[in-house]
Amino acid sequence: MLAGLRPYLVFAGLFSLAMNLLLLAPPLYMLQVFDRVLTSRSDETLLVLSVAVAMALVSMAALDIVRAYLLAALGTALDRRLGPKVLDGLLGEAARLGSREHASALRDVHCLRRFFSGSGILALFDAPWLPVFLLVITLFHPLMGAMALAGALVMLTLAFVNERMTRKPLERSQAEGRRAARFIDTSLRNAEVVGALGMLPAVARRWVELNEVALVEQTRATRSGAAISGLTKFARQFIxxxxxxxxxxxxxxxxxxxxVMIAAxxxxxxxxxxxxxxxxxxxxxxxxxxxWRRLSQLFAAPATAEPHTALPAPEGRLAVENLVFxxxxxxxxxxxxxxxxxxPGESLGIIGPSASGKSTLARLLIGVWRxxxxxxxxxxxxxxxWPRESLGPHLGYLPQDVELFAGTIARNIARLDQPDDAEVVRAAQRAHVHELILRLPQGYDTELGEGASALSPGQRQRIGLARALYGTPRLIVLDEPNANLDHDGEQALLATLHGLKAEAVTVIIVAHRPSLLGGVDKVLVLREGAVEAFGPRSEILSRVVRRAA
Structure with missing residues (x-):
């Protein structure tokens, strides 16, 4: 993760070496004042020594400022480098039904940036120069060197004990804290259900239970850390x-x-x-x-293999071969x-009972899940x-639950890219949602807040359909595209499907209502994850009707 950023650390280490050497100046200045100036009563010697120590302190301050700037730049560079990679990994993990172990990875990046930009890392750069100071003290007198070495060993032992006593509780506290935060995120996404069903007390109790575990571990770590911190302060003053x-x-x-006594x-x-x-x-x-450990695990995951040669735009020929998921x-x-x-240009309707795997198959068809x-x-x-950046423009996808992003409607239809006005309007017209958008307060420039709560579910679904049609997709997968539509919306959807048929676009529709299947070429019946029937629409639907009768 630090490839290309190591020079920051190298120069910070060199500056730390120079600063710690310059820190020898004040004790040596006191040594010379006590042993030379006071005995010789020489104003010239005092002036020269004072100018020298002032120059050393100014140089040390300048190096300290530069080191702080350097480490802050390292934190910023690390954030800029890891942020996009983490976001890509998180979105890929979420889309691929992966675990949520890295759900807080962006916060981890910010944590590293704060650490590199804060004062905590400075102690890590200064601590390794402890032997230099011990050597100088030993040069003053061996007994003093032995005393300093014993004191350093005591302090290092306390640091080791602190590590052993607080690391596990702190890690458990952080893990439980992230778990409680994820529970709150889930609760906020389901705020309507929580409010409507009177679940708020139960949600609050559950959060308190999760948070209490984090608090217990945090308290345990804090007590241990406070005891060690108190012992450390006592030990340092005593030494x-x-x-x-x-x-x-x-x-x-x-x-x-x-x-020598004062300087040592x-x-x-x-x-x-x-x-x-x-x-x-x-x-x-x-x-x-x-x-750092969690981010290392995230980046250690095997990367998706990508073709080395750019592929031509597809025509829409689809083949599913012994698919298992x-x-x-x-x-x-x-x-x-x-x-x-x-x-190319054929349309398929996928039907089947609930939990038969229809939506899963839809995600597999567009390559979101492997x-x-x-x-x-x-x-x-x-x-x-296929690299998603190359394949995405050739695909259209409308999931069951349509989510729009904060921004203008035009930006949402353009898939968050810089909108091409003509293409945005064309996609809306193909989705037969152009008139609906024009009736909004600012038309295509209407700003949608987080979650697009100002729009009805049906409006969000129709704008999501326009997003799926943006550009020139040759394969379009629609997962229950009429789930939230009224009669007018469903008629507009049927007109859109008719237009796609005329454009020879390959279309796959996951549907519960048979009204959407009137214009498809083929029907696939999925039951318990297996293809029960596949063939021409009239043949398969008549078979389904006979079985139902």
Whole structure:
């Protein structure tokens, strides 16, 4: 994930090295003031030393600013690089009936950006230079070096204990928090049902149950972290006091000067500060590490193989070959060995009882879901292997539940691309929804809010049909396209189907109402995921009628 971004980290590390070396300036300045200036009473020496330490501090401040800018730029670059990839992966995962383990991946990207742009990562860059400070203290006096090393080991031990005690509870708290958030998202999508059926108290109780688990784990981690944080602060102050006492002892013993005592104590405090900061900001570090792990898993998923050669626009010849589709955890496949074919311009009606797999078959036909076995071929090419950006313009799809995006109607019909006015109007006219759109407050420029709640379900379905017809699709799959239509809307739909027939567009209709099947060429009966019958419309429908009688 950091390919191309490593220079940011390399330069940040180099700046950290320079800054930590410059941090030696104040203690050494104090050492020289105590041991040289005060004894020699030389104004010139004091001036030179003061100018030198001022230059070192200015340089350190400049490097600190540049390092902060560099890490902020790294966070922004990481967000810009991963954001589109994560969104593509999430939409692909959602469309392919995948798990929801990565549903919070965009939040994970933002978490990494905040971490790289915040102060928590600075401690990670400063902590590795602890041995440099220990070496300088050892050069002052071996006993001081031994004391500093012992103090550093104590602080590192506390950091290790903090990791062991808080990591698991924090990870469980984050996982349960994401689970509670997903439950709220689901509840908001079903707000009408929740309100109509009086489910709000039950929804609230369920959320409290889920959130309580997260709170318990968070409290456990907080208590452990607070205890370790308190011990860390005590340990750091105690170690510095012990260093001061040791320094005073060897000063009295005339082994070192008072300046060495002060300088060593300050250096030790500076050496231990990043470790204390790491422990104090451990939660942010755990969150960033968890986000990194989840994103790594997301990007480690096998990529869809894509043809290396651009394929010509399809004519609409469809072949379904021994199609099988199942989901993990369900023993019986949803689609079992389906096979049929359509010539360019033919139309097919798919019928069958509820839960027979009709909508699943529709999704497989357009390549949104990948089959477990078999293939769906459009003009000989496997649609699940065809790059979606290349295949999409040649397909039209109207799902059962039509969702429109925030934006203008024109933008929705144009599939969120920059609208081609002529093509948008043409698609609306082919869908016989042009007049309906013109009656809206601003016509094609009418802004739709989130969920397009200002439109009725029937209006959304008709605009969704126009979106399916945008451009020059050669295969159109309509899943119960008249589910929300009134009589006028259904007549407009029939006129649209008649027009598509005249244009020799291959059309597949999943339907419950037989009124839509009057103009189709063939009918497929699907039962329990298997093709029960397939053939000319009159033959299959008469067989279905005889069986029903």
């Amino acid at each position: 510095q006091s012990a260093m001061l006492a040791l320094g005073a002892y060897i000063v009295i013993d005339q082994q070192v000067t008072a300046g 104590t300050i250096l030790l405090g500076r050496a231990l500060a990043p470790v204390e900061q790491l422990i104090a900001g451990w939660r942010a570090l755990v969150e960033a590490r968890g986000a 199942g989901v993990r955890g369900v023993q019986r496949p949803i689609i079992r060995g389906a096979s049929f074919s359509l010539a 089959p477990s076995a078999g293939a769906v071929r459009l003009d000989g090419a496997d649609v699940s292997m």
